[in-house]
Amino acid sequence: MGSTSAQNSEGLGRRDVIKRSAAIGLITVPTMSFLASCASSDSGSDKKVEKGKATEKNPLGVNASAPLDFVLFDGGFGTEYATDAVKGYEKAFPDAKVKFTPTQKIQSELQPRFNGGTPPDLIDNSGAEQMDMGVLAGKKQLADLTPLMDAPSFDDPAKKVRDTLRPGVLEMGQLDGDPVWIMYYAYTVYGVWYSQTALDKLDAQYPEDWDAMLALCAKAKKKGIAGWTYAGKYPYYIPFSLYPFIGKIGGREVLDAIDNLEPNAWKHPAVKSAFEAYFELYKKGYILQGTPGLDHIQSQTAWTEGKALFIPNGSWVENEAAKTTPKDFQMKVAAPSSLDSSDKLPFGALWASGGEPFIVPANAKNPDGGMEQLRIMLSEESSKNFTSKVKSLSSFNGGTDGLSLSTALQAGVDALAKAGANVLNPRLQDWYVELQKQKIGVGVLGELMAGRMTPAEAVKKCQEFADATAKDSSIKHYKHQ
Amino acid sequence: MQHGKYRFIVGFLVFPLALYALFVVWPFIQSIYYSFTDWTGLSPDFTMVGFDNYTRMLDDDTFWSSLQHSLTFALLLPVVVLGLALFFAFMLNVGGRGRKGAAISGVRGSSFYKIVYFFPQVLSIAIVALLFQFAYNPNSGAINSALSAVGLDSVKPEWLGDPKLALWCVMAVLVWSTTGFFVVLFSAGMASIPKDFYEAALLDGASRFTTFFRITLPLLWDTVQSGWVYMGILALGAESFAVVQIMTVGPGGPADSTNVLTLLVYQKAFRDGQAAYATTIGVALLLVTLAFAAVVMRLGRRERLEF
Structure with a gap:
């Protein structure tokens, strides 16, 4: 009974073989080998198809029979x-x-x-x-x-x-x-998304300045509705309304400096004002409970269900949330509200x-x-x-x-149309994906909005991350033209 | 039989070893080579850069926190999972009060439990991660709903959204999904331990506790050791990657609190277009894994009991 034991006089037993092969098998764990098989073949040796004749109908001279x-x-x-x-x-x-x-x-x-x-x-x-x-x-x-x-x-x-x-x-x-x-x-039009129907129920219009925003959130809170929600698991959705807000307060140059990874770009007062305004939403309890643990779909669903009034998002949300959107929802998008009258750009400036x-x-x-x-x-x-x-x-x-x-x-x-020439275009998300998503998005904005970081700390952290990216020679750097 | 034994064994092993060399060892050597280049993974040209990737890795905070999480997984998960599995398996096979004349039996309903414990093993890890993602939803997820159902309305943790809890949430999912397999594995091992040992122990008045530590565990040691190695592979490799990638904030967050080495390799290679740096982290992962294997093999060496 029991397992077949090795007969010690005969040396290599079954279990030894199994054990040793298990030990060898261990080194297969790291999943990097799949990477290696694909480089180091020669490139571009294939011939291009012959160019066709350029005509009025075919200005690029496409070869009419080429696949x-x-x-x-x-x-x-x-x-x-x-x-x-x-x-x-x-x-x-x-x-x-x-x-x-x-x-x-x-x-x-x-x-x-x-x-x-x-x-x-x-x-x-x-x-x-x-x-x-x-x-x-x-x-x-x-x-x-x-x-x-x-x-x-x-x-x-x-x-x-x-x-x-x-x-x-x-x-x-x-x-x-x-x-x-x-x-x-x-x-894509980015900004603050809302339901006109939900605002109508509160007898409200979209708040064009931040005091009105806070007042509306307070009013909603009394009725058990949260002011804001966002994709807490992917906090890099927050910039869709936050970055144009920064740009609106401090002007286009602030966003350009941030994109260019200039020293102290994040230390511009506009950044801190914007962070403080958003942090206030958290402090006053205007953010939907549990938001930091929601992914984009869950937060959008909570929003279409009327649990929150506003969500930072892009124009794909209409299609993405179509299944859960009520017929009379009247989904709309607006530019970020003005912080105060000293904002550099007028209301309407937005990210597209x-x-x-x-x-x-x-x-x-x-x-x-x-x-x-x-x-x-x-x-x-x-x-x-x-x-x-x-x-x-x-x-x-x-x-x-x-x-x-x-x-x-x-x-x-x-x-x-309202934005006119004030269409902002922050480039961080396509120039420096890691900085935008993992560092600033998850590492700072997510923490800030969950109340685990103060605006001052957030500014400092953003600047540190941006400086590290600027210093990193393995990353290609870009500048606004 | 002694004569020509090795030639005999080698004859059988040549083909698998050749495959192994081609598909495992050779890619490893290539990876190590690429870790000294600046290959992006998106074009076939690259140049040698010496140890640049390695110095960069040592300065990379994300790397260190990922390493720490991977090590936590590799050290803690096997202990918890194997401990739980041993306990359950013991209770299912030996731990019951004797009834119907059988001296040794499991607790009541053990055959039913055995099947239930195996359920998670049937589900793919991706499905498990998705299910738990819904359960952890702080707004309407099963866990927080259950909490408020029992009157704990004020306690509403954000689970995956909280850097202090997120890593433990991920670990809990891995424990849930892997324990069942080891329960079944250990049950099979226990079934091969002769019943008379237990009967003799019971006649001598041994408690369940003593029976477990004096009889079950020593006779099961080989199985436990294989389980340990296997669990280490899961914790360092694909399984931990899948749950972190699917479930966590970011993924890898919040604030890098759940990133693991495998996820970092993936992100560097496929998100950031830095395949060479990814292979460098892969080399680090290889070293960690080898060290883990060496430790387990050394600690686990015991005199084998024949029965």
Whole structure:
């Protein structure tokens, strides 16, 4: 009975073998080996397809029979808008075969292809697995989109593509210098999101200054409604209303200095005032109980259920929260309230910028095809199709006439009109992902809003993190042009 | 049989060892090589940078806190999980009061418990993490709802949102999901211990406590040791990565309070485009793992009891 024992005179027993192999097996634990298998193959040895003849209909000189390889991030916007655009490409070039691949695993699927020198021709580099665009551009993996920008636009040959874009989109695509590496297709309005219906019930309008904001929160609290909630598990949602608030108080230069990682950028008084204003929301108990433990969906659900009035978010929230949003919710977005009359920018200044970054790899076989596909997507028809299908604005300036817009979309259009030239565009989140998300987002703002850090400490911490990033030579640094 | 024994063994092992060398050892050597480069992971060109990544790692606060959390996992989890599993397995197999003439039996309903304990093992770790994420929701999650149901309305911890609690919350999930497996493993081990040993002990008037420490544990030692190694692998490797990545704030937060080495490797390689630095952390993880294995093997060495 019992286990088979080793007969000691015979040396190596079964258990010894098992034990020793278990010991060897242990070193398989670190999960780094998967990384190693994919580098060190030669790059760019593949030939590009021959260029076609440039004509009025085909200004980029696309090879009409060359296949096009298009990889799309299949996220909140779905794939329909892109498949419709692909149909447009196939109509223009009936001989071309388009390989369209929607995926959520952008990085896992494309990283090996970049390393192998065989990337697709057009990529929607978005979502949780977004590839770092600074690294891609720095390593010369991206094609310059300037030919696309200078090409005549789809609808009006007299107008260049670059002149049909919304403010800031083109600049966002430049990392340093003139080349345009990225074409942001969606246009996102960030700000304070609320339900008009919920405000109506409190006989209130959106508070345009901070005293009114606090008064409204106090009124709501009496009725058992919290003033604010936010994605506590991903506190880097807070900047969607906080950064434009800072910019509004201290002017655009403050945000630019922060983006440029200038010494003492965070020590500007505007930053501290904004932090203090938000901290007051916590101190007065205007933040929904338990918010620091909620993820983005949970916080949005609490908000659509009417447990809180305001939430910092971006225009994708309409689509993302659609399932839990009541019919009479009247979702709207507004710019951050004024802190006081000494604010540098008037009420209305807000954050809007491009989303859904499209890139054309430098080693693509058919880069002209990729750019032509983008040109087709930037037509008025495609843009309208995008807006009506996914309830978001596109980077094409206009394209909303004749569409019946939801309250949220209409509020976005109105907010942009009110902002006018005061559209702010903080770049921290696409230039320094780790600094923005892990350090400042989770490490500081999350702690501040949960009451575990004072505004003064928060300012100090932000500055420390920014300085560390500025000093880190392994990170590529950018400056506002 | 002694003659040509090793040739015989080698003959069997050549093929698996070749596979092992190709798919495990070779990538390791490559990883170590890449840790001396500035490879981004996004393009095939890189240059050698010497020990830059290593000096950077030693200055990296996130690395040190991740290392600390990984070590906590590796040291604490096996103790808690194996301790619980041993206790449960003992109660299920030996701990009951004798009935129906059987001298040795488990507590009432032990066959039912055995199945229940195994349930978590059937669920994938990703599902478990998601389920607990809902349970930990401070606003409407199961745990806080239960707390207010028993009148503890004022106690509403933020669980994963609180840096002091988050690491323990994650650990609790790992304990919950792995204990069952070891209960079953140890039950099987206990079943092979001859009943007469227990009967003899009982005749001598030994308590359950004594029986456990004098009979069960020594005879089960080999199984416990394998369990220890296995649990260490879970705690340092994929399992801890999955729960931290899925459940925690950030992930890895709040304020780096739950980051572990595996998650840091992932973040550096796939979020920050610093694959070479990621492999450097991987090398550090390798050293930690080897040290863990060496310690376990040394501490666990005991004279084997034959029965």
